[in-house]
Amino acid sequence: MKVVVTGAAGFLGSRVADALLRKQPPSLLNVTELILTDIHQPPSRNDNRVKVLALDLTQPSAAEQLIDKDCDVIFHLAAVVSGQAEAEFDFGMKANLEATRLLLETARRKAPRAKFVFASTVGVFGGDLPPVVDDLTAVMPQTSYGTAKAMSELLINDYSRRGYVDGRIVRLPTVSVRAGVANAAVTSFASGIVREPLNGQESICPVKKEQELWLASPASVVHNIVYAATLEGSVLGKWRAVNLPGLRVSVREMLEALRKEAGDKVASLVRFEYNETIARMVASFPVIFDNSRALKLGFAVDSDFAQVIRSYIKDDLKKN
Amino acid sequence: MKVVVTGAAGFLGSRVADALLRKQPPSLLNVTELILTDIHQPPSRNDNRVKVLALDLTQPSAAEQLIDKDCDVIFHLAAVVSGQAEAEFDFGMKANLEATRLLLETARRKAPRAKFVFASTVGVFGGDLPPVVDDLTAVMPQTSYGTAKAMSELLINDYSRRGYVDGRIVRLPTVSVRAGVANAAVTSFASGIVREPLNGQESICPVKKEQELWLASPASVVHNIVYAATLEGSVLGKWRAVNLPGLRVSVREMLEALRKEAGDKVASLVRFEYNETIARMVASFPVIFDNSRALKLGFAVDSDFAQVIRSYIKDDLKKN
Numbered sequence: 001m002k003v004v005v006t007g008a009a010g011f012l013g014s015r016v017a018d019a020l021l022r023k024q025p026p027s028l029l030n031v032t033e034l035i036l037t038d039i040h041q042p043p044s045r046n047d048n049r050v051k052v053l054a055l056d057l058t059q060p061s062a063a064e065q066l067i068d069k070d071c072d073v074i075f076h077l078a079a080v081v082s083g084q085a086e087a088e089f090d091f092g093m094k095a096n097l098e099a100t101r102l103l104l105e106t107a108r109r110k111a112p113r114a115k116f117v118f119a120s121t122v123g124v125f126g127g128d129l130p131p132v133v134d135d136l137t138a139v140m141p142q143t144s145y146g147t148a149k150a151m152s153e154l155l156i157n158d159y160s161r162r163g164y165v166d167g168r169i170v171r172l173p174t175v176s177v178r179a180g181v182a183n184a185a186v187t188s189f190a191s192g193i194v195r196e197p198l199n200g201q202e203s204i205c206p207v208k209k210e211q212e213l214w215l216a217s218p219a220s221v222v223h224n225i226v227y228a229a230t231l232e233g234s235v236l237g238k239w240r241a242v243n244l245p246g247l248r249v250s251v252r253e254m255l256e257a258l259r260k261e262a263g264d265k266v267a268s269l270v271r272f273e274y275n276e277t278i279a280r281m282v283a284s285f286p287v288i289f290d291n292s293r294a295l296k297l298g299f300a301v302d303s304d305f306a307q308v309i310r311s312y313i314k315d316d317l318k319k320n
Numbered sequence: 321m322k323v324v325v326t327g328a329a330g331f332l333g334s335r336v337a338d339a340l341l342r343k344q345p346p347s348l349l350n351v352t353e354l355i356l357t358d359i360h361q362p363p364s365r366n367d368n369r370v371k372v373l374a375l376d377l378t379q380p381s382a383a384e385q386l387i388d389k390d391c392d393v394i395f396h397l398a399a400v401v402s403g404q405a406e407a408e409f410d411f412g413m414k415a416n417l418e419a420t421r422l423l424l425e426t427a428r429r430k431a432p433r434a435k436f437v438f439a440s441t442v443g444v445f446g447g448d449l450p451p452v453v454d455d456l457t458a459v460m461p462q463t464s465y466g467t468a469k470a471m472s473e474l475l476i477n478d479y480s481r482r483g484y485v486d487g488r489i490v491r492l493p494t495v496s497v498r499a500g501v502a503n504a505a506v507t508s509f510a511s512g513i514v515r516e517p518l519n520g521q522e523s524i525c526p527v528k529k530e531q532e533l534w535l536a537s538p539a540s541v542v543h544n545i546v547y548a549a550t551l552e553g554s555v556l557g558k559w560r561a562v563n564l565p566g567l568r569v570s571v572r573e574m575l576e577a578l579r580k581e582a583g584d585k586v587a588s589l590v591r592f593e594y595n596e597t598i599a600r601m602v603a604s605f606p607v608i609f610d611n612s613r614a615l616k617l618g619f620a621v622d623s624d625f626a627q628v629i630r631s632y633i634k635d636d637l638k639k640n
Contacts, residue, residue, distance in 0.1 A: 089482065126558070127557070127558035127559050128456060128557065128558060128559065130456070136448060136450070136458045136460075137458055138456045138457055138458040138459065139458065139459075139474075140456075140477070140558060140559050141474065141477075141478065142481065142558060144478050144482070147474050147475065147477070147478040150474050151471045151474050151475065154459075154461065154467050154470050154471050154474075155467065155471065157460070157461075157467070158461065158464050158467040161462065162409065162464070237447070237448065238446070238447035238448060238460060238462060239447050239448065239460050
């Protein structure tokens, strides 16, 4: 099948590409052609199924170049992250809402049977939340990032209902531990406070130790994004959005796990410097989820945060 | 204060204008200047506070002509109704989402303190609904009309959070009994099955007698739209949308009330002709609401459907 990945130079996008091309264990999808795109051209790969393209998805012509009638699956992962979308409202709306709309319109016209997998976020939730959040909890985003994602979700659901695309929306927990460098997501510290100390560097935590997060490892999130494309649209019913499974962990628990896995010296590299703006946005995200629908649909979940740290140490630490 | 009403030639828009200009009992707002706009020029009024304007709000220049820095309140009531938005997806999105966005952008730039009152709909709800719907129930629209309204709601909430406008969103129940002629709303029959018989005409009901509706009279809806502009933004908290109070009534109960108020001969003018498409969309709208938040905020509610019919007979029947 022919597959498109947007945001393919990004942290998750490049890992989704890896997972799609993987032979051992075999990819969940039988990919014969893979178009990888991002604002800067993604690194080329030693695989003749792959084509790489530099595209600005906010330009109407971009989707046109990306999607053709043979397209079977579109993984739309490109986004402006939360911190930047909050600081640059107009650009965030353009990249996170309008670009999605342009892709949907092109898919509708050229490849209406394509599966359209959209990376959304639990940041669509906020405000007055019930004690436990599930897939039918009202979204009430308290960030412009969450707003654009929630608007895109509604659009994808309606396009799916009308048969314009076959959409599925995965709401990502905070991803930790991300390899590489910090990004402008307001939850970036949730990787930084593990990654930087393990790399011998100091890390600043802008929220209190008591702050809890809803987390998933890169491995489980990447697996779940690809897995979403294997489902029949009908099993999702009238609402194409699924909250991906995750772990509820406090900053304190994250640091304790780090201390246990890597020692006192490493864990002591985390310095607390409270940032009101970031802390408020992070505190608006829910942390207790009922993921029974996702689990019933077959999405995967991490075992615990210590295991997540060990995976980072094993798979990513030496690569930096 | 300077007030703008979009959709001012429409059924609700023209009544909102009347309510704003009324001296006895006095209008809830002290209006010194009233700009009435619609795609066709609204009828002029014998009141020197009023200016009428024909504008196509999907054109970027329209909002520019409508909103200036002195603008205190914008009632955004213009919309393509549900049946038409379902039949003409692109036009519906343009009129129901993009036009809202253009107005918000102009208000943000020129009059960020303006109160922005948006007429939304209980049609934002649908899908797997809880037994009772309240202001924090997830929206899962099963129409493109509901989708565009729900997307606009998210945008208005974020604009309000950011201080770009002072938004308030009222989700309207089905309005019955509307005076005048049938429109393309899928719930249009909910007025027609009372109005047409009272005018001696046959009316076709496209849904079954058991179908229930969530209704409010024009009078209470108009009152509540204007009332929304009197509230302080802060009392709405983190979510600017309010489900307006209404009555839960079945088609059978509506016809019984009609029979009681106007006799057998009148009630027998309703003919049942099932329409699968309309019936499915109507059945996706919820009918049991917990309106305690709206009532606590001071929004009004009708007493019963018989009273609603009597009001129509008294206020509107003779005008046709």
